[in-house]
Amino acid sequence: MIKATHIVRSFGEGDLAVTVLKGISLFIDSGEFVAIIGPSGAGKSTLMYQLSLLDEPSSGEVELDGVKTSGLSQAEKTSFRLQELGYVFQDYALLPDLTAVENIALPMLMQGMRKQDALVKAQKALLRIDMGEKANSLPSQLSGGQQQRVSIARAIAHEPHIVFADEPTANLDSENGQRVMESFLALNKEGQTIVMVTHEAEYAKHAKRIIAMRDGLIVSDEKRA
C-alpha cells in the first residue's frame, strides 16, 4: 500500500527554484497495477522516485505499508528498499560482471540469504519470466528485451511488496516491450503491486489504473476494468 500526502518536490533555491511536483496526494492499494503517464517534464519519474524512496520530497509524506518514511534514516530507507521494494530501470541496470542469475540473487544475498538458496530463488524468478535458459549469460550476451526481463526477475525475486518500473519499455522495440508488459501482467495476476512510469500510451493501457500527470499535478486518475 502506498499513501502519498501533498508531495512537493522543488529543485534549486530562491528565484531559480523549480517546483516539479506541486502537492500530489494519492493512494495505491496492494495488488494494483498502476501506470503513471504524462508528457516529458510532467513530473511522473520524479513522483515515482519519491514513492520509491530514491529521493526525498521537499515537503509532504510518503507512507509505504503503513510506515511513514519521512522519519526513516538513510540506512533505514536503504534497508526498506532492500526488503520491501523492487526496481526496474529504463536501462536495465544490470551489473555487467555478474551473470543473469547472479544479478537476480544479489539483493537476496545482501538480505543475508544463503548463497545456494538465493541462487535457487533467482533461478525460479527467471523461470517465471521464461528466461530460465539464460541463467548463466552475462548481460552483454542478452538482447535489450532479455536484459529488461532479467531486471524484472531481479525486482521480484526477493518477493517485494511493491515493484516500481521507470520507463521499462523505453529502450525496447515493440515486440520486446510487449513481452515485458506480459511479464508485468502475469506478476500482477499473482497479486504483485506494480507502479510503472511510461510515456507510451500503448503500454499504459495494460495497467488497471492510469494516473495522468501534467506540469507537476495529477490531471486524471482512471481505473480500468
Next chain:
Amino acid sequence: MIRKYSSFGDVDIPGLELLSDVDVGSRVRMSMSDDAGGTIQKEFIIKGIVKSKVDEISTRMFITDKEFRRLLPVNQTQIQEIAIRTDKSYAPTLVAEMKTFMGNNIARIQTSDDAIPSFLRDVETTMGVLGNALSSIALVVASITIFIVIFINAVTRRKFIGIMKGIGISPVAIQFSYVIQAFFYGIIGSGIGLVVTFGFLKPYFAANPINFPFSDGILVATFSGAMVRIGILLVVTLIAGYVPAKLIVRKNTLDSILGR
C-alpha cells in the same frame, strides 16, 4: 704477502718481501721466535685467500686454533689477534665474560660488529637511512596509485554504485568491496615485491656485489623486515581504498543512477 694477490705485486718496495710462485695449495715454511730466543719453523699449506678491500685485513695471516697449538711455545707477543667463532647472538655475552675474566688491560676484546671501522658504520647507517627514505617514498607512491586506481574504478562505476544503493545494497557493503579490491592489489603487489626481492635481487647482488672502493655492496633485506613493510603497506592500502570509495558511494543515489 703473496705477490699474486698483493696490491704491490708489480712493484718492488724496499723492505717488503712478497712470496712469488706461491698460491692456494702451496706449502710454505714459517720461522718464528720462541720465548727462549730460539727459532721455530713450521710448515703450512695455504688453504685459501682472504679477499678484503681493507688492507689491514688483507695483509693478515689467519690460522686455526688447531694450527696455533702446533706452534707452541711460540713467542706470544707475535700474535696480534685471536678471532673466536661463535653464535652472533652470543658474542656480546662472550665478550663481557672475557672482559670479566681477563680484565681490560691485556687486550682489546670486542665483537666483530664493534670492530667495524667507524667510517664503514657511518656508510652502513647512511645506506639504511637512504633505504628507509626510499621505502617511505615507495609507500607514498603506492598509496597514491591505489587511491587513483580505486577512485577511477569507482567513478566509472558510479552509475552501478547508484543502482546497487537503489536496490537496497548497503553503502558499507559497497565500500567494503572496494577496500577488498585495494587489499587484493596490496597483496598482489607485496607478493611480486617479495618474489623480485628474495628470488631475484638479493641472490643477484649476492653473486654480483656492487664494487665500492672500501667494501662490496650487497642487498640487505630480511624477511621479517619485509613483513613489517608489507604490514604497513596493507594498512595504507586499506585507507587508500576506503577513502575514494567513500567519496563516490556517499554521493546522492538518484544522481548516481541518472548520471547527474
